[in-house]
Structure formats: structure tokens, C-alpha cells
Amino acid sequence: MKIVFVAVLIWGTLLSAFDAKDLQQLKEDGDCALCDLSYADLSGLDLVMADLRDANLSHANLSNTHAHKADFTNADLSDALFVDANLKGASFVGAILKHVNFYEAKLWKVDFSRSKIERCNFDESALGSAIFDKNDLRDSTFKGAILYKTVFHKTVLGIPK
Amino acid sequence: MRYLIIMILLGLSLTAGELRFEHDFKTALQKAKEQKKEVMMIYSAVWCPECSYMKEVAFKDKALSEYIQTHYVVLSLDIEKDKLPEGFDYPGLPTFFFLDDNGKEQHKVIGGDKAGKFLKRLEALR
Numbered sequence: 001m002k003i004v005f006v007a008v009l010i011w012g013t014l015l016s017a018f019d020a021k022d023l024q025q026l027k028e029d030g031d032c033a034l035c036d037l038s039y040a041d042l043s044g045l046d047l048v049m050a051d052l053r054d055a056n057l058s059h060a061n062l063s064n065t066h067a068h069k070a071d072f073t074n075a076d077l078s079d080a081l082f083v084d085a086n087l088k089g090a091s092f093v094g095a096i097l098k099h100v101n102f103y104e105a106k107l108w109k110v111d112f113s114r115s116k117i118e119r120c121n122f123d124e125s126a127l128g129s130a131i132f133d134k135n136d137l138r139d140s141t142f143k144g145a146i147l148y149k150t151v152f153h154k155t156v157l158g159i160p161k
Numbered sequence: 162m163r164y165l166i167i168m169i170l171l172g173l174s175l176t177a178g179e180l181r182f183e184h185d186f187k188t189a190l191q192k193a194k195e196q197k198k199e200v201m202m203i204y205s206a207v208w209c210p211e212c213s214y215m216k217e218v219a220f221k222d223k224a225l226s227e228y229i230q231t232h233y234v235v236l237s238l239d240i241e242k243d244k245l246p247e248g249f250d251y252p253g254l255p256t257f258f259f260l261d262d263n264g265k266e267q268h269k270v271i272g273g274d275k276a277g278k279f280l281k282r283l284e285a286l287r
Contacts, residue, residue, distance in 0.1 A: 109210060
């Protein structure tokens with residue numbers, strides 16, 4: 001019983017731990033490609049033009065961040081929170097976007113090409129001039145979203161009306 | 162002749178709710194003084210989709226355009242053509258500056274929004 005308890009504790013710690021050095025690097029340099037920032041609380045941070053390519057940001061909280069033109073290319077953002085984040089011109093090309101909450105996020109001119117979108121919440125977000133290409137949007141929601149001049153290529157499944 | 166009058170009336174009714182934009186700082190201030198209004202100075206760019214959305218969609222909303230027309234003289238400046246008057250700073254586009262009739266900045270709103278939400282932001286300023 002004791003062994004099981006210790007194992008669960010270790011597993012839980014491993015699961016919730018991001019690399020503290022990586023978080024420090026992001027805060028100091030504003031860049032952190034290939035970093036492990038899973039489960040990190042990054043809410044409200046200034047991530048303008050941050051290089052977060054290939055980073056592990058699963059379960060991270062990025063709500064209210066200022067991340068204009070940030071680069072999330074190929075990043076893992078499963079279960080991440082971007083509520084009310086400012087992401088104008090950011091790139092999510094090839095990123096894993098499973099169950100990501102973009103509620104009220106500013107997503108003007110964001111590039112979602114080839115990102116793996118699953119069960120995302122885009123409700124009340126601003127997606128003007130955003131680009132979707134090779135995505136499956138069938139199980140994501142877009143209630144009240146601004147879709148002004150949003151680009152949906154023919155390769156997109158479940159284009160919102 | 163009858164058709165001409167109908168067409169003119171139709172044209173007037175279609176443009177009645179539309180915002181009128183000034184493009185000169187001094188003229189806007191002068192009009193604000195005359196009309197006892199404040200100035201809403203918009204700093205935007207043609208290549209900025211958020212700016213276009215505000216002008217082409219949000220400002221066409223009746224409630225929002227009526228509210229703006231009631232309280233403000235609207236001055237529209239383009240980053241490519243117009244220099245922002247001295248003493249003003251913009252962190253991003255579009256930026257909406259709210260000035261008293263002496264040209265002093267009272268408030269600043271950064272970024273556009275849907276008409277209903279933008280109207281609430283304006284109402285909160287007053």
C-alpha cells in the first residue's frame with residue numbers, strides 16, 4: 001500500500017512538473033524553443049514575439065498573455081488555456097491543439113495551418129484574417145466568434161458558418 | 162423627377178446611421194468645440210484587419226454609430242499617411258484616443274471589438 005502511495009505521488013509530481021530552468025529562460029529571454037513548460041502558469045506574461053517552437057505547453061495557463069506574433073510552431077498545447085489572450089499574428093503552424101480554450105482570445109491574422117485542432121473552444125474569439133488550412137474543425141466551437149475575412153482553405157473540415 | 166427624389170431620399174436614409182470621419186486634427190477639435198462633443202481619434206492602417214473590421218462592420222451597427230455620433234466627433238488617422246499629433250503614443254493598431262475639445266487625452270482604448278462589446282467599453286468611459 002505504501003509503495004502504491006509513493007508511486008502515485010512520484011507519478012503525480014512528474015506529471016505536473018515543468019522544467020524550472022525553462023520557465024526562468026522564458027521569463028528572462030522571452031524565448032524558449034523546445035522547452036518543457038507543461039502545466040506552467042504563464043498567465044499575464046509578456047510573450048510578444050516569443051519563440052516557443054516545439055515547446056511542450058500542454059496544460060499550461062496562458063490566459064491574458066500578450067503574445068503578438070509569438071511562434072508556437074509544432075508546440076504541444078494540449079489542454080492549454082488562452083482565455084482573453086492577445087495572440088495577434090501568432091503562428092500555430094503544425095501545433096497540437098487538443099482541447100485548447102481560446103475563449104475571447106484576440107486571434108487576428110493567426111496562422112493555424114496544419115495544426116491538429118480537436119475540441120477547441122473559439123467562442124467569442126476574434127479570428128479576423130486568421131488562416132485555417134488542413135484542419136478538422138468539426139468538434140470545435142465558434143459561438144460568437146468574429147470570422148471577418150477569416151481564410152478557410154478547401155482542405156478544412158467543418159468550416160463554421 | 163419623382164424617381165430622382167425617391168433615390169435621393171433612399172440614399173440619405175441608407176447613409177443616415179453611418180459615421181462621418183474627419184481627417185484633420187485641428188478641424189476635428191474645432192467641430193468638437195462647436196458641437197460641444199469630445200473627439201474620438203482613431204489611429205489605424207489599411208493593412209490592419211482589426212481596423213477594417215471596425216470601420217466596415219462594427220461602426221455600421223446602429224446602436225454603436227448613434228452613440229458615437231451623439232458624443233464624439235470622429236477623427237480617423239492612417240499610419241501610412243498621417244502623423245500622430247505630438248504627445249500621443251500608440252501601443253498597437255487600432256488605438257482609439259478620447260480627447261476633450263482642447264485636444265487633451267482623456268482615455269485610450271487599444272484594439273477593436275464586436276459592436277456590442279465596444280459600445281459597453283465606450284459607455285464605461287463616461
